[in-house]
Amino acid sequence: MKETITSAKNMRIMYLQSLLQKKYRDREGKFLVEGLRFVQEALQSGADIEELILAAGVLEKNPSFQSIISDKIPITIIADQLFKKITDTETPQGIAALVRKKEFRAEDLFVVANPFLLIIDKVQDPGNLGTIIRTADAAGVTGVALVKGTADLYNPKTLRATMGSVFHVPIINFDSIEEACHLAKKHGLKLIVTDISKDSSSYLAVDYSEPVALVVGNEASGASSFAIENSDYRVAIKMPGKAESLNVSVATGIILFEAARQRACGQA
Numbered sequence: 001m002k003e004t005i006t007s008a009k010n011m012r013i014m015y016l017q018s019l020l021q022k023k024y025r026d027r028e029g030k031f032l033v034e035g036l037r038f039v040q041e042a043l044q045s046g047a048d049i050e051e052l053i054l055a056a057g058v059l060e061k062n063p064s065f066q067s068i069i070s071d072k073i074p075i076t077i078i079a080d081q082l083f084k085k086i087t088d089t090e091t092p093q094g095i096a097a098l099v100r101k102k103e104f105r106a107e108d109l110f111v112v113a114n115p116f117l118l119i120i121d122k123v124q125d126p127g128n129l130g131t132i133i134r135t136a137d138a139a140g141v142t143g144v145a146l147v148k149g150t151a152d153l154y155n156p157k158t159l160r161a162t163m164g165s166v167f168h169v170p171i172i173n174f175d176s177i178e179e180a181c182h183l184a185k186k187h188g189l190k191l192i193v194t195d196i197s198k199d200s201s202s203y204l205a206v207d208y209s210e211p212v213a214l215v216v217g218n219e220a221s222g223a224s225s226f227a228i229e230n231s232d233y234r235v236a237i238k239m240p241g242k243a244e245s246l247n248v249s250v251a252t253g254i255i256l257f258e259a260a261r262q263r264a265c266g267q268a
Contacts, residue, residue, distance in 0.1 A: 034087045104171070
């Protein structure tokens with residue numbers, strides 16, 4: 001077994017710890033995933049894993065972890081108390097993977113025959129973003145566009161909320177909502193924008209069976225005015241109760257699964 005790193009001042013520990021900050025993740029093009037299930041998901045999805053990080057003794061305590069060990073992936077062993085320094089979880093499982101970010105081109109969002117695009121317009125809570133991506137994956141979304149101002153995809157809280165879906169769907173950052181909407185329209189997608197205005201249509205009244213791009217907006221202010229003004233349809237979820245609004249991840253899930261139902265049937 002390799003020698004265990006025990007010092008918090010070790011250069012490798014300091015490097016891994018730096019990846020808790022966005023600026024270093026961006027600079028290095030890498031991020032950490034923590035926990036057996038997440039690491040297994042990365043492996044099964046063919047993610048570009050540079051290194052596995054294990055807490056000392058974790059294989060003896062958890063023999064099932066042995067299944068992910070491969071001669072093809074380098075392993076770093078660190079003292080148990082150092083694991084909390086490289087992750088932000090309260091009780092880390094003692095296993096993590098250093099993953100290289102996968103780069104997609106904007107055109108990759110439109111290579112499928114019937115694109116089903118989700119444009120996320122400045123959703124700021126990492127938990128909401130991760131949940132939306134997980135839900136989009138489950139609903140069969142073929143690509144996700146993240147508009148500048150949206151929470152960081154590789155924030156540890158976002159990653160955990162995706163439950164591995166970050167490895168399943170092409171996800172691309174856009175500098176502006178204008179860029180994302182123009183590209184969607186250029187490829188013939190109908191632009192459907194969530195908007196709680198009284199004159200918006202019910203989300204149930206729209207046909208999602210053909211190429212579509214659904215725009216969901218910021219938790220407080222909703223979708224950008226540009227998206228609303230350039231939409232083909234503005235939709236809302238009619239609520240018979242007294243709540244003023246739904247959480248953005250819940251609302252997005254409701255609409256995405258109506259779209260999934262229609263697309264499975266081939267019509268509204």
